[in-house]
Amino acid sequence: MKNRSRLLQQGIPGTGNILYWMSREQRVASNPALFFASYMAKEYGKQLEVLFVIDDNYPNANLRSFAFMIEGLQEVKLLLESLNIPFHIRIGTIPNEVISHINLHQNSIIVTDFNPLRHDVSWKKELFHSVYIPVYEVDGRNIVPCWISSDKQEYSARTIRPKITRLLYDYLHPLPDVESLKQEQTLASESVDWEGILDSLNIDKSITPINKTAGGKAAQKVLNQFIEERIRNYAIERNNTKTNGCSELSPYLHFGQISALEVALKVIKECPDDDNRKAFLEQLIIRRELAENFCYYNPNYDSFEGFPSWAKKSLLDHQSDIREYLYSRAEFEQAQTHDSLWNEAQGTLVESGTMHNYLRMYWGKKILEWSATAKEAMQTAVYLNDKYQLDGRDPNGYTGCAWCIGGLHDRPWFNHSIFGNVRYMGSKKISSQNRK
Ligand SMILES: Cc1cc2nc3c(=O)[nH]c(=O)nc-3n(C[C@H](O)[C@H](O)[C@H](O)COP(=O)(O)OP(=O)(O)OC[C@H]3O[C@@H](n4cnc5c(N)ncnc54)[C@H](O)[C@@H]3O)c2cc1C
Structure with a gap:
């Protein structure tokens, strides 16, 4: 090993x-x-x-x-x-x-x-x-340990991909069976009142649990269903907000209830070596490990200060651009914008603790467009993401918000009001999916 x-x-x-x-x-x-x-x-x-x-x-x-x-x-x-x-x-x-x-x-x-x-x-x-x-x-968490894949914050997927790929041969191997962990001697372990624990905790109980079974067995079931029913269309369907084309493994990966190593090995073993497999492993390994790399090497991973210099400058240059719509954090949280698509995404997030990947991008980009500053937009996005997403409070979340709002892991695009050189995103593509 x-x-x-x-x-x-x-x-x-x-x-x-x-x-x-x-x-x-x-x-x-x-x-x-x-x-x-x-x-x-x-x-x-x-x-x-x-x-x-x-x-x-x-x-x-x-x-x-x-x-x-x-x-x-x-x-x-x-x-x-x-x-x-x-x-x-x-x-x-x-x-x-x-x-x-x-x-x-x-x-x-x-x-x-x-x-x-x-x-x-x-x-x-x-x-x-x-x-x-x-x-x-x-x-x-990472298939290639974070401190081994790279010794610095990587610029983008393009720069970390070859570093991870060349080490995968060493690390992409299964761990031994759990039975090999068995100890001879039985040691006492206290009984636990699980329901009592939950009741006793001083936490925000207004964010209600969602109807999703947790644990390694449930994660295996979700993985098996994805492999049997959906991975064969993953490359073309993953950005379609109207079909359920993704794996839905992120909560299990976030809580460590399943390992990315195990998922990758199973996908490699059971799925043909085609564009779908490649597209899935790109997200599961490269994008996920790039997010870990960002949070490991950048202490400002959840704020404006963590954005690339070109994006910070460009966003500041456009700070006084006129915003057609301007919302407070509370208005965003209560889904009170003029945009029914955005409100629907936010409403689903509050109720079900999840949002489709493509909608997450739209959701984040619009928070930038409708906030007074990019700094405030990042604070709002991180606050909502961490509060409501079941897979929130995760390097993927901070990276996703910083990608949308601060051009992280992206390149400068043509100039756009408010966004400067940060990539703009309109609703055309998503709206056309909704019409289908
Ligand atoms: C604004 C914004 C916020 C986000 N917040 C989170 C978050 O809080 N937690 C979270 O896990 N992901 C987050 N993401 C990344 C991505 O949207 C989710 O990982 C994905 O939607 C989870 O669904 P899935 O498991 O079906 O993904 P699949 O498409 O099936 O991908 C498999 C796994 O690959 C990883 N992955 C997929 N897309 C990305 C990505 N863009 N970056 C890094 N890893 C990725 C995830 O671990 C995912 O579970 C965010 C993205 C954006 C744009």
């Missing part, structure tokens, strides 16, 4: 079990951090235990995202216990709960998930100030 781990902090191992602090990769199968922790447990002659902390201060925590996450975690717990790996759930603040668990259990080493987003980076820094045992991080 190719190494996806790196040592974040050296230290003196404690006397207790190896701890996998699971955070972003909420699954058992095809989880390289879990396999790495299991390998370390064998090396050190220790047992492995897993900890997950539910923190209601998590940025934009709400009932929709937490209900989906907690449903998935129930499946993780059952599977880990069948492998004699205890799964501890703690409710509280990260990293305090992780620190007190380590102090109590005297863990030997910690293995945890890679995440480029700032809250996770700062949690790890805090952790290093309080625990002095070795800490390893494993990238279970």
Whole structure:
């Protein structure tokens, strides 16, 4: 198995079990951090235990995202216990709960998930100030680990594609079967009152759960259906807002309930090597890993400051252009624009936690067109995306908003009012799809 781990902090191992602090990769199968922790447990002659902390201060925590996450975690717990790996759930603040668990259990080493987003980076820094045992991080999100595919922020898909492609041969291999994780000794793991947890959390409960089954098994079902019914038309249908041509895997990928590696391997094995397969792998691997690269190397990933220089200049040059329509964040949120297509997309987002990819582009571009400044537009788009999208709070979301509003990963286009050289998008194409 190719190494996806790196040592974040050296230290003196404690006397207790190896701890996998699971955070972003909420699954058992095809989880390289879990396999790495299991390998370390064998090396050190220790047992492995897993900890997950539910923190209601998590940025934009709400009932929709937490209900989906907690449903998935129930499946993780059952599977880990069948492998004699205890799964501890703690409710509280990260990293305090992780620190007190380590102090109590005297863990030997910690293995945890890679995440480029700032809250996770700062949690790890805090952790290093309080625990002095070795800490390893494993990238279970990207097929080629983010810090290996490139050592800088990439300009576009064109520049990162060859870097990832040349490493795929090394990394595109399945992980061992979960049975190889099985521990001899049965260790105690507490029972969990899942419904009680959800009730007790101090989160925004006005964003209601959606009717979508969570967890690795559900993700497999969605993947199988996509492969059987839709991938054969993916290249031509993925931009059609009226047909269901995409995989709908993004919530499962976002919560780490399925790994991109597993999805890619299955698609490669079961689908012919044609334009559809290529188009899907371009999104799943190149575009997704480009988004991770952006958030990893650009600390301003969710604001105007993170846009490319040419776009910032051009948007500022057009800041005083007259806007025919101007809306506040509240008007956008309540879908009170003059445009029925935009309002419909926003309404669906609020109710069902999702939006078609092509509509997301239109939605983001219009927020720029109808906001007082590009800076405000980015704030509005990120706020709505993170609050309502089930797959929000993700590098793909920050990158998608920055692509629409700030020309990220795009080239300068011909000049347009308000947009400057940032690519403009009208409603013609989508409207014609709606008429069909
Ligand atoms: C304004 C805006 C906001 C977005 N917000 C999010 C978000 O919060 N979370 C999110 O996961 N994606 C986001 N995207 C990217 C993309 O729209 C979604 O990933 C896609 O619509 C998810 O549907 P799917 O799983 O059926 O995609 P498919 O077309 O089946 O693609 C498979 C997977 O490839 C990845 N992918 C697809 N398109 C992109 C893309 N453009 N950039 C990066 N990765 C991609 C996703 O992981 C997706 O699940 C956003 C795009 C825009 C323009």
